[in-house]
Amino acid sequence: MATIKKIFSDLHNESIDGVAYKNLHLKKQILTYFANTSDATITELSRELNFSAPKIAELLTELQKDGLVKDYGKAEDSGVGRRPNRYGLKPNSIFFVGVDVKKFHINIGLLDLKNTLVKYQEKVAFTLNNTPKSLDALCAIIQGFLKGLPARKDQIAGVGINLSGRINYKTGYSYSFFNFSEEPLSKIMEDKLGIPIYLENDSRAMAYGEFCNGAVGPEKDVLYINMDYGIGMGVMINGQLYYGKSGFAGEFGHIHAFNNEIICHCGKKGCLETEASGQALVRLFSERLCAGATSIVTKITRKTQDFLLDDIIAAANHDDVLAIECIAVIGEKMGEGIATLINLFNPDLVILGGSLSATGAYIRLPVKSAIFKYSLSLVSNETHLKMAELGEKAGVMGACLLVRSRLFAFE
Amino acid sequence: MATIKKIFSDLHNESIDGVAYKNLHLKKQILTYFANTSDATITELSRELNFSAPKIAELLTELQKDGLVKDYGKAEDSGVGRRPNRYGLKPNSIFFVGVDVKKFHINIGLLDLKNTLVKYQEKVAFTLNNTPKSLDALCAIIQGFLKGLPARKDQIAGVGINLSGRINYKTGYSYSFFNFSEEPLSKIMEDKLGIPIYLENDSRAMAYGEFCNGAVGPEKDVLYINMDYGIGMGVMINGQLYYGKSGFAGEFGHIHAFNNEIICHCGKKGCLETEASGQALVRLFSERLCAGATSIVTKITRKTQDFLLDDIIAAANHDDVLAIECIAVIGEKMGEGIATLINLFNPDLVILGGSLSATGAYIRLPVKSAIFKYSLSLVSNETHLKMAELGEKAGVMGACLLVRSRLFAFE
DNA sequence: ATTATTTTTTAAATATATTAATAAATTAAA
DNA sequence: TTTAATTTATTAATATATTTAAAAAATAAT
CATH class of the missing domain: 3.30.420.40 (ATPase, nucleotide binding domain)
Known part of the structure; x- marks a missing residue:
């Protein structure tokens, strides 16, 4: 089984072109389909993505070798005919950490590929101030959470962090909190924690949680x-x-x-x-x-x-x-x-x-x-x-799912 | 050269699948690229659309046979190397009619594939009322305009009509004007004029004109x-x-x-x-x-x-x-x-x-x-x-370009 | 239980697209 | 003017995907 780093670099290898590029693109389409919709059969994917069944089958076996996809066995009885196999994301291959930073506390959690919060801590004591000290405290909490996880560090794709105020997720700059440095905040935290950091505006992350896994x-x-x-x-x-x-x-x-x-x-x-x-x-x-x-x-x-x-x-x-x-x-x-x-x-x-x-x-x-x-x-x-349906968990769910969306994203 | 009806049905043939579907998709991508960007070389299209040069060349010759695309000859000197041929939309193959219905007048025009207003009438006398009589007057004006065109009727892809108020372009219903019938307005006008009708909100059409051909x-x-x-x-x-x-x-x-x-x-x-x-x-x-x-x-x-x-x-x-x-x-x-x-x-x-x-x-x-x-x-x-840069023409331009976008659209 | 029916899956054959190689066109340098 | 360098266009060869056909799996009917 490939490590998360290998998969990551494969999925984001920009020097790839021609056939390899198209295969990679199709792989991501399959992963995204699993993520957004649910498990699927070869035939469903073939229809949906406009590729032949043998091609889909080929890529599914590759994705299974990568450890990202699992064969969930025969589907339920759907009347007549041979029952197809259902394929979907393999829950224990990759994990995502989400940190929801509120005014007076933090929620933090670990999500697997099946949208299960494997570990979740609510209302961890913390006070959000625009000071280096407050930032250090935040990093310490995340550091602590990362230590006691039921997952290897190389299985964690990244940490999504929600902050209130103006955030530019592309550049990693925060303009309302922790904006006392020249470098983008995401870079600073990556250096401290040694893991990819994805910043997001808190409301947008909560929204994303509800979009993917809540009221939508x-x-x-x-x-x-x-x-x-x-x-x-x-x-x-x-x-x-x-x-x-x-x-x-x-x-x-x-x-x-x-x-x-x-x-x-x-x-x-x-x-x-x-x-x-x-x-x-x-x-x-x-x-x-x-x-x-x-x-x-x-x-x-x-x-x-x-x-x-x-x-x-x-x-x-x-x-x-x-x-x-x-x-x-x-x-x-x-x-x-x-x-x-x-x-x-x-x-x-x-x-x-x-x-x-x-x-x-x-x-x-x-x-x-x-x-x-x-x-x-x-x-x-x-x-x-x-x-809303997710309540207090919306922020953490959204933060995790946004890391996932970046892993599967194309470009 | 294929007629517009043939091209239309080819471009929107939904029963097509497999390879034919993919080729059709790629054709539309090429046409859309020409429409949105400008002329291009085989190499540019190859890079942009991620298909090999021979494949692009093949489809370009097909599009040339269809009469939609033209070889504009060698490009300007770009330093060293063989100068590539530039391909683009052929202006006189297909036309679009746009009707901008204002409160106290109408602007109406005919656009070719190179975004040139071949014919344009500004401030045609008309008063917009929510009555069948007003609708008849509108149809009569369009009818008259359609007669004296420098294009065969089978070359006209459709008529785009801008109305103020709430319009549902998908269903063809207008809710603020001419809403006195059970049938969608677009259907009624199609029956009267014998040509595909596309309704749009006036501001949105003007916006589209500026987007495609104006300040954007x-x-x-x-x-x-x-x-x-x-x-x-x-x-x-x-x-x-x-x-x-x-x-x-x-x-x-x-x-x-x-x-x-x-x-x-x-x-x-x-x-x-x-x-x-x-x-x-x-x-x-x-x-x-x-x-x-x-x-x-x-x-x-x-x-x-x-x-x-x-x-x-x-x-x-x-x-x-x-x-x-x-x-x-x-x-x-x-x-x-x-x-x-x-x-x-x-x-x-x-x-x-x-x-x-x-x-x-x-x-x-x-x-x-x-x-x-x-x-x-x-x-x-x-x-x-x-x-804005298009002034009074924005509405007509937008209406025409929206018909074009529907011709080239996928699905 | 056997056969027919339906659907998925695999395999082989065919069709197709890409890659690599070659030819053509153009400019700059020798 | 010729040659080298560079880029594009075309072709031939290779790789790849799709189509078709066949096999396998599952169910319903006889």
Whole structure:
């Protein structure tokens, strides 16, 4: 069995041309088909990829020799005729590490080729600051995770890392965090950890998780809204993540939506994020409490101020009226923004994700009614609104799957 | 030489498979390369499409037999070595008709395979109403144009028609105009005119014209803003027009942007179009005149009310202060909307088009300054802002080129 | 249980594309 | 002017993929 390094260099060998190039291309098409769809028979692949059965069979045996593909045996009875063999990715050949860096904690996990989180650690203590010390702490956590894995290091294709703010995944530069060096952040971390690093914007990675393994079915044009302290978005167009020119597409939180005087951390005034985000919810909730409103959150947390977003979400899910009211206010404003997105993107599906999505219908209903109110009905009639399915795991899943997509990618 | 019908059915024969399918695919790739890029040599095509030179040569001779491709002879001196032959589309083999339906007139033209408007009629008298009579008038004009063409009818691949409002190009339904029948509009017109009809949203068609033959160079993510009485947008993502689920993507004019009481013709309040469009400009200009402001427009047109948008544009281009001031007001609001687009799409290029773009810097500068004010600088720094280059011809060009793209399209 | 039917898989034959080699065209240098 | 160098175009030879046919595997019907 070839090592991951060998497979990697084979798959990305750019000096290859002619027949070898075409075979390599077809191999990647097969792998991508397995990854995006599922196991398949020779005949299915032949039809789908427009190559003859013998050719597909030849490449499948090569991929099996490489250790990437497995023969899963005879398919289920499908009526009459000989039952075909099903082929698919071999789970234990390659693994991917995903690191979801949140404001106050880290989630980290190891994914195999069958989309199983082999190992997963949630809410590892960490505080995100834009300092070298914070970066060192992050590296140390990843280092520790890499040590205790049920996989050889040469089986790990890379580490995907989600950060909030502006990220250019192609260059590896981060512009909002850990941007105190001349070199791209991905390079710095690769040097420290000795393993390929792939940076991505947090919302886009979460979106990718939902796209591949969550709420998205056959839909091709999908928007994923990450509702957390800030507001982020991941855009899928024609079945692929959309980046824009420099990887900054989807800055939904910083569109100008209000004529208020609240200064956003991006430096501008009136961003959607100033009134429709988790941080706006915390502010609104505190204001209402100060103004004399009552809530069970004070009982649960024994605090009278400095509530966390999670405290309010928990209160709402315990039927706390104040929390529910405040979420409705935020949701209405969020929905107005989403109405704009629907007019512009005419998506098949909009997914509400991020920590605020844990409030379920409390956020969904005001969003839905605002969409009706503010978008063209002909357009929004075509759009489904769903809640995210992966919850807290979305980020880690997405980060891992993005590493996979880079391994299988062509060019 | 094969007839257009033969070529058409060859190019879209779906029963073909195996080798014939692959050859057909490669033929279309070659044609698309010629269409999108320019003429090319065998070696260039071989490199670009990853096929061997003999294979490319074989298909090129076939395409020459079909009458679609022409040998343009030896290339310019490129230093040392044998000079290659350049091949490209043959201009007089196939033609496309484009019809740009405006509110108060029609532009109609005939395009050859070298992007030359062989015949072009501008501002043909017509008034767009949502009535069968208006539709009949439109068909009559097209019928008349088809009669006097310097091309046989069997050489015309189809007629592309631009309409404002919501269009689903796949089904051929129009939802804003001529929507009084059960059957799709494209079907109705095909039956009347006896030639394939392709409907498209007017702004998207204009955008496509600029993409293929106007202000767009190598950029892949581009937004085209159609500033007319209404506001429209065409979106190019990854080098291709973006439609969204039902072809309604890009409804920029109807995003909710103001808390005003002006009812938009879409039925909602506060649309961007109510304050940042040509119709808003006309309203603003009239109000300022009524309030006592002076303008040369009253002298030129000898009217004291009922100004057309073109009157105000002409006045501005004659340095009329009131017109320039009003355009700046509209431009500032338009720019605020475009800032939102930039945050969401992170485009390479934004093109200002439509009749208002004829005011040049008068509209460009306020738009530009609003973009600086309202979008994330990291994102907007990456975006260029250009004026459209095709002017009034954009719609006809786009309509023709869209027919072409459907002829060459695969699937 | 045997035979017919259907489908996948393998194998052989055919068709096809690529590679390598040659010829042709062009420029620069001898 | 001739020769060498360079690149393209064409051809012939080789490698490759596809097609066709045959075999194998599975099920249903007789």
